[in-house]
Amino acid sequence: MIAKRAEHPYRSGRDKSWLKIKCGHEQEFIIVGWSPSTRSRPFSSLLLAVRDKKGLRYAGRVGTGFSNDELDRLSAMFKKLGRKTAPVKGEIPASIARKAHWLRPELVVQIGFAGFTKDGLVRHARYLGLREDKEAAAVTREKATPVEEIENMPVDKQNSPVVAGVPISHPDRVLFPEQGITKIELARYLEKAAEMMMPEIEDRLVSLVRCPEGRQKKCFFQRHAGAGLGDGFQEFEVQGSKEREKYLYITDVKGLVSAAQMGVLEFHIWGSRVDDIERPDRLVFDLDPDPSVSFDEVKKAAGETRDVLDALGLQSFPMLTGGKGIHVIAPLVRRHEWPTVKAFAAAVASRMAEQEPERYVAKMSKAARKGRIFIDYLRNDRTSTAIAPYSPRARAGAPIAWPLSWAELAKAKAANEMTVKTAFSRRRASPWKGYGKLRQSLKISALRALDVER
Structure with a gap:
C-alpha cells in the first residue's frame, strides 16, 4: 500500500512524504x-x-x-x-x-x-x-476474514455498556463457555483488577492472546500493532535482529479494558520497561511440572527455589500461573542487561537440576521432563515473556495468574484455583508486601559463585 501526506504535492523521487507500507x-x-x-x-x-x-x-x-x-x-x-x-x-x-x-x-x-x-x-x-x-x-492454517465482512459487523456503540470509558460491543458474548463468563464480565474484572495489575504491567511490552469469539474458538497471538487495537494501547519501537519493529504496551486501566473489548484473554509481559528496555527489573523462574507431578511437589520446588535465591541475596515472591505451575519472581534494580540476567537464571536452574536430577530438569524437551519439574529460566531472555500477574488464562474454568504470599502458597490446592469469578470477591491487600520497594540486584559474589561473566 502506498500512502502520501495529503498536503504535499506529487513529485518524482524519494522523500518522507510518501510511504510504502507492506501488508503482511x-x-x-x-x-x-x-x-x-x-x-x-x-x-x-x-x-x-x-x-x-x-x-x-x-x-x-x-x-x-x-x-x-x-x-x-x-x-x-x-x-x-x-x-x-x-x-x-x-x-x-x-x-x-x-x-x-x-x-x-x-x-x-x-x-x-x-x-x-x-x-x-x-x-x-x-x-x-x-x-x-x-x-x-492446536496449530492449523488460519484464514483471513474479508475486510468487507468486518466492516459490516453490527456494532451499536450508542447502546453499548461503558467500562472505564471504553464502549463494550457484544457485551453478552460468552468468552468462557464452561462458566458462562461474558465479555462485559471480563471487562469489569479487568477494571477491578487494575489497581493491583497496573503496577506489574504498566510500561512493559506486552503480547496478547486474543480470542474474539471465546476461548473455545480460534485464538491468536499478537505483539505488534494491527487491526482492531483500542485507544488504550501505545507503541514502542525495538531493534530486532534485522529491522526495527513496533511492539505494544499499556499505560492505564483504559488499555486493560480496551483489551477485553478486543477479546484478549491473556497478557504476557516483558521483564523490562520501555524507559530502559535492555535492563530487566524482574527475574522469573517458571516451575512447569510434568502431568504426573503433584501440586504439592511443585509447591515444595517453589520453596526450594526461594531458598536458593535467598542464599544468593535475592528475596522472591510466588505466583500461581493459572495453569499447572508456579512462578517464583524476584524484583531487580535495573543494573544488568539481558545476557547477564539470563545467564544467572540458567546457572541457577542448571545447579538445581544437577543437584536433584530425579526431580528437576533445566532442558525444554518434553521427553526429559517425564516425572520431573522443568525449571524454565528462558523467560529471562530479551524478547521472551511471562504471564502477567492477575491476567486471565484462555483455559477451561477461566483461571487467573494469582500472586500469593509464601504463607498463602502453603495453603493453595492448585495452580488454577483462582478464577475470574472468584478473584476479588473481597477486598485484597497486595500479597507481595515490600515488592516494589526492594532494592536488590545480582551481586558480584553471586555471579562469581555461579561462574557467570558480567
Whole structure:
C-alpha cells in the first residue's frame, strides 16, 4: 500500500512524504525440521508445517529473524527432538528433503510472512518467536476474514455498556463457555483488577492472546500493532535482529479494558520497561511440572527455589500461573542487561537440576521432563515473556495468574484455583508486601559463585 501526506504535492523521487507500507500476515507454525547452514550458523532455516484434515502438511521454511542467542537456543532444543523420517504428509521439494534434519513436531513458532503461494508455502517468511504457550496439536492454517465482512459487523456503540470509558460491543458474548463468563464480565474484572495489575504491567511490552469469539474458538497471538487495537494501547519501537519493529504496551486501566473489548484473554509481559528496555527489573523462574507431578511437589520446588535465591541475596515472591505451575519472581534494580540476567537464571536452574536430577530438569524437551519439574529460566531472555500477574488464562474454568504470599502458597490446592469469578470477591491487600520497594540486584559474589561473566 502506498500512502502520501495529503498536503504535499506529487513529485518524482524519494522523500518522507510518501510511504510504502507492506501488508503482511502472522500465524503459528510447527517446526518439523531444519536445514544445515553452509556458514557458521547452527542451522540455515526452519522447516514449517500446519495441520489439516489429513495431518501435518509441509508449509515452507524460514531463515531470517533469528538473533545469535535464539539460534543457539533453538539448536539446543533440536538435539532432543531428532527423528529419521519426515513427520509431514504431502510433497516436499527434493532439494530440501535431501538435506533436511527432521524433528518431532512439538515446537510452535510465530512467523510473519507476505502470504501463501498457490502450493500453500509461506512467502518471505521471518521468524518472530517461539510460542511456548501453544500446543502443536492446536496449530492449523488460519484464514483471513474479508475486510468487507468486518466492516459490516453490527456494532451499536450508542447502546453499548461503558467500562472505564471504553464502549463494550457484544457485551453478552460468552468468552468462557464452561462458566458462562461474558465479555462485559471480563471487562469489569479487568477494571477491578487494575489497581493491583497496573503496577506489574504498566510500561512493559506486552503480547496478547486474543480470542474474539471465546476461548473455545480460534485464538491468536499478537505483539505488534494491527487491526482492531483500542485507544488504550501505545507503541514502542525495538531493534530486532534485522529491522526495527513496533511492539505494544499499556499505560492505564483504559488499555486493560480496551483489551477485553478486543477479546484478549491473556497478557504476557516483558521483564523490562520501555524507559530502559535492555535492563530487566524482574527475574522469573517458571516451575512447569510434568502431568504426573503433584501440586504439592511443585509447591515444595517453589520453596526450594526461594531458598536458593535467598542464599544468593535475592528475596522472591510466588505466583500461581493459572495453569499447572508456579512462578517464583524476584524484583531487580535495573543494573544488568539481558545476557547477564539470563545467564544467572540458567546457572541457577542448571545447579538445581544437577543437584536433584530425579526431580528437576533445566532442558525444554518434553521427553526429559517425564516425572520431573522443568525449571524454565528462558523467560529471562530479551524478547521472551511471562504471564502477567492477575491476567486471565484462555483455559477451561477461566483461571487467573494469582500472586500469593509464601504463607498463602502453603495453603493453595492448585495452580488454577483462582478464577475470574472468584478473584476479588473481597477486598485484597497486595500479597507481595515490600515488592516494589526492594532494592536488590545480582551481586558480584553471586555471579562469581555461579561462574557467570558480567
